[in-house]
Amino acid sequence: MRLTNYTDYALRSLIYLAVKPAPQALANISDIADSYNISKSHLTKIIHQLGQLGYIDSVRGKNGGIRLARAPKDINLGVLIKQIEPDFALVECFATTLPNDNSSQNNEATQKGLPITLIEESKNAASVGCVISPACQLKAVFFEALNAFINVLERYTLADIINNKDELNTLLSL
Known part of the structure; x- marks a missing residue:
């Protein structure tokens, strides 16, 4: 990142x-x-x-x-960065979090205030751009890493x- x-x-x-x-x-x-x-x-x-x-x-x-x-x-550094950083999509199978999305990972992202989510597995792989997207385990690893990155930033303030x-x-x- x-x-x-x-x-x-x-x-x-x-x-x-x-x-x-x-x-x-x-x-x-x-x-x-x-x-x-x-x-x-x-x-x-x-x-x-x-x-x-x-x-x-x-x-x-x-x-x-x-x-x-x-x-x-x-x-708070994490809150600030989430507000001003324009793109948290580490890979093309990430998308902007949609307010009406109810999937468990998307709810996790919304609860953490992350402006991203994973694109639904059921979508056509061609629309995502990666042929292995429906079966890919790497995107979940990237999503977890991004959450960890944000969680660390949220532990610090400007005073720190x-x-x-x-x-x-x-x-x-x-």
Whole structure:
């Protein structure tokens, strides 16, 4: 499993905002982009989504900027990643979880909040793209691995990954 740069930059942005010496002071996107040497325009889209999801407060105007909207201990990494990562389909026999799907694995995925499920075994293999899909045991292994991946992420919060604030401040030139 590989997370997208989008998710990576979202996490980096939250880290930046959480380790600032004055956490409630406003920061700006340019400072974050410069600290990590990443595109300001790309980061603007990410910050916008983080704001829509309630992770970041933004203040408009001449003295505006952004700051965390929640305490770092209240930002669960697994929940955040499930909200912003666009694709958890590790293989082509995974699909977006459907709200009315009642299969046991799909209920397990929904209960865990996973945005994926396994495509029904009874479907035509040609529609999935893999001829062994109806008999394949590998997809269940991948599904279990993805669940484990998400479960580990859900054990951590932003606070857990910023307990070395002084070192991070130095590296980010804060």
